[in-house]
Amino acid sequence: MRATRRVTTESPGMASRLDGAVALDDVVRRAQSGDVAAFETLYRAHAPAIYLLCHRMTRDEREARELTQDAFVRAWERLPSFRGDSAIGTWLHRLAVNVVLNRFRADRRRELTSLTDDLPAPRTAGSNLGADDRIDLDAAIGQLPNGARTVFVLHDLCGYSHDEIADMTGIAAGTARAQLWRARRALLSILAP
Amino acid sequence: MTNPSANHLSEDERQCAADGTLDAVSRARVDAHLGECRECAADVARLTALMNRIDDKRLSGSAATLAPVVEGLWPEIRRQIESTKVVALDSDETAARRWRLRVDPWVIGVAASVAAITALTVIQIVPRVVGSVAATGASAVAADSTLRFANDSVESYREEADRLMDDLQLQRAQLSPAAREAIDDDLKTVDLAIAELQAAVAHDPRNPALRAMLASSYRQKVDVLKKIPNAS
Numbered sequence: 001m002r003a004t005r006r007v008t009t010e011s012p013g014m015a016s017r018l019d020g021a022v023a024l025d026d027v028v029r030r031a032q033s034g035d036v037a038a039f040e041t042l043y044r045a046h047a048p049a050i051y052l053l054c055h056r057m058t059r060d061e062r063e064a065r066e067l068t069q070d071a072f073v074r075a076w077e078r079l080p081s082f083r084g085d086s087a088i089g090t091w092l093h094r095l096a097v098n099v100v101l102n103r104f105r106a107d108r109r110r111e112l113t114s115l116t117d118d119l120p121a122p123r124t125a126g127s128n129l130g131a132d133d134r135i136d137l138d139a140a141i142g143q144l145p146n147g148a149r150t151v152f153v154l155h156d157l158c159g160y161s162h163d164e165i166a167d168m169t170g171i172a173a174g175t176a177r178a179q180l181w182r183a184r185r186a187l188l189s190i191l192a193p
Numbered sequence: 194m195t196n197p198s199a200n201h202l203s204e205d206e207r208q209c210a211a212d213g214t215l216d217a218v219s220r221a222r223v224d225a226h227l228g229e230c231r232e233c234a235a236d237v238a239r240l241t242a243l244m245n246r247i248d249d250k251r252l253s254g255s256a257a258t259l260a261p262v263v264e265g266l267w268p269e270i271r272r273q274i275e276s277t278k279v280v281a282l283d284s285d286e287t288a289a290r291r292w293r294l295r296v297d298p299w300v301i302g303v304a305a306s307v308a309a310i311t312a313l314t315v316i317q318i319v320p321r322v323v324g325s326v327a328a329t330g331a332s333a334v335a336a337d338s339t340l341r342f343a344n345d346s347v348e349s350y351r352e353e354a355d356r357l358m359d360d361l362q363l364q365r366a367q368l369s370p371a372a373r374e375a376i377d378d379d380l381k382t383v384d385l386a387i388a389e390l391q392a393a394v395a396h397d398p399r400n401p402a403l404r405a406m407l408a409s410s411y412r413q414k415v416d417v418l419k420k421i422p423n424a425s
Contacts, residue, residue, distance in 0.1 A: 047263035073273045137250045
């Protein structure tokens with residue numbers, strides 16, 4: 001029944017400072033050969049998207065900064081193994097997701113599989129908030145339980161398929177799908193009761 | 194997937210209708226149902242509105258607002274990257290003698306490593322690289338590219354080292370005799386390693402691995418020179 005919903009993993013303009021695939025290939029190759037200045041160019045092009053991903057997954061500025069740093073240090077270490085099978089941005093994004101998920105795995109409190117975490121209380125009609133002062137979507141995402149938020153960010157904001165999410169997180173694809181439906185319903189209740 | 198008991202769409206169908214992931218066959222059936230069922234249509238409309246808002250959020254990358262945040266992260270990333278190659282030196286040390294005691298083993302270690310790696314490279318890597326380059330035209334192009342990048346790195350670090358050496362000449366008078374002696378010894382050791390690699394590069398100018406090591410040695414010289422203000 002389902003077709004794949006594919007979205008870009010980066011926001012427009014974030015990587016556009018690098019003009020063209022040839023220039024980007026050139027920068028990647030220089031970085032692979034140990035050129036720190038070239039790696040810095042890659043960093044400046046992709047770091048905003050990576051930081052945004054880390055922040056959306058963790059909802060914590062300090063942790064998002066740490067994870068962004070970890071992701072790029074690992075990217076530097078693993079760059080020689082980058083074969084160009086995907087865009088460098090996609091490769092970095094996937095690497096960053098793994099860095100965040102590894103952090104989650106190290107912290108047992110951040111269980112991804114639980115479907116019984118408490119959802120945020122829906123806003124009531126008496127909360128006196130109209131359409132103009134609706135809660136920001138990012139803030140609403142931040143109220144989601146960890147498992148639902150992770151799947152939501154990976155699927156709806158990053159464009160990974162349920163199978164890819166299952167592969168990355170170790171949860172079943174069906175569980176990922178259920179978490180996504182749950183996350184969207186929770187967002188609906190938070191944003192527009 | 195339609196719930197036969199209530200004749201409403203299932204959760205899967207509603208969600209997929211909203212995010213546009215229904216296949217053609219399912220879409221026709223779901224669309225037909227939505228045309229008749231106000232309850233399902235209203236629910237899918239709410240979900241679709243949410244998906245549109247999510248799309249807007251995803252596409253509204255705030256690179257400009259995030260730039261200051263990520264800008265502040267780079268120095269630490271660079272420090273960690275560099276630390277994988279170079280043993281960090283203590284920056285707040287003021288005694289030239291103590292500075293020398295910490296730097297000397299590192300510099301000596303670098304020199305020894307460079308010498309050993311150079312020997313191994315000349316013996317083992319060079320024939321492979323030359324053989325590989327000779328094997329195919331594509332390999333030759335790749336090797337030329339790698340060689341050019343390595344050479345650029347050499348020039349970049351050499352220019353920075355030269356500039357810092359000029360600065361050092363101006364600072365020498367402010368350094369204690371002991372600090373000057375320690376610095377000169379350390380630079381002499383690094384320069385010796387550089388000279389050995391320059392000789393190896395002259396012997397095999399198309400070996401990118403040798404040029405990369407030469408660039409690394411110049412970078413280490415830059416690191417030594419940058420620490421000098423802390424030694425005075």
